Amino acid sequence: MKSLVEAAKALAEGFATTFNHLFRRPVTEEYPEVHRVLPARTRARIVLTLDPDGEERCVACYLCSAVCPVSCISMQSAEKEDGRRYASWFRINFARCIYCGLCEEACPTSAIQLTPYFETCERDILRLVYEKEDLLVQHQGKDKEYNFYKVAGVVTRLAGKGEHAREEKPVNVKTNLP
Numbered sequence: 001m002k003s004l005v006e007a008a009k010a011l012a013e014g015f016a017t018t019f020n021h022l023f024r025r026p027v028t029e030e031y032p033e034v035h036r037v038l039p040a041r042t043r044a045r046i047v048l049t050l051d052p053d054g055e056e057r058c059v060a061c062y063l064c065s066a067v068c069p070v071s072c073i074s075m076q077s078a079e080k081e082d083g084r085r086y087a088s089w090f091r092i093n094f095a096r097c098i099y100c101g102l103c104e105e106a107c108p109t110s111a112i113q114l115t116p117y118f119e120t121c122e123r124d125i126l127r128l129v130y131e132k133e134d135l136l137v138q139h140q141g142k143d144k145e146y147n148f149y150k151v152a153g154v155v156t157r158l159a160g161k162g163e164h165a166r167e168e169k170p171v172n173v174k175t176n177l178p
């Protein structure tokens with residue numbers, strides 16, 4: 001008799017839960033008709049950004065490529081007339097990328113950034129290999145102000161740190177010490 005009462009109670013609780021849910025607003029989103037706005041920090045499609053002067057941020061230092069756990073970034077460094085380095089080509093194989101964000105963390109110039117855009121599916125896997133022209137965007141991404149040459153700079157065959165065009169003397173970290 002006791003087990004019968006317990007079974008009836010459990011059944012009633014189950015029906016009560018179902019009944020309560022009948023009056024709740026549905027939370028299902030009808031993707032792809034409805035696009036949820038994802039947070040800016042979402043890790044999806046990768047881009048290469050420009051600095052506030054409109055110059056390519058990437059200095060082809062290979063740090064992103066070295067840190068990438070699946071080795072999907074490759075590039076070739078070259079030197080401009082002003083002595084600064086850039087990537088003559090830059091390639092990401094999105095078929096291998098696991099969107100871990102380590103490349104963005106490692107980048108000293110804030111060039112490589114992950115964005116919330118995730119609709120990059122392709123039937124042909126080779127179309128997931130993106131070249132520099134596919135990756136470059138005409139804005140600064142999440143980091144609007146940062147300009148590597150204004151806080152660090154580089155030594156080139158033409159000049160020392162802070163002595164090139166649109167460059168400032170690097171920050172002396174010792175002046176920040178207490």
Ligand code: SF4
Pocket residue numbers: 064067068069070071072073092096097098099100101102103104
């Ligand atoms: S997000 Fe991770 S896996 Fe993708 S390119 Fe960057 S480091 Fe490599």
Ligand code: SF4
Pocket residue numbers: 057058059060061062063064065103106107108109110111112
């Ligand atoms: S870490 Fe940044 S600056 Fe260095 S090669 Fe990668 S994208 Fe370019």
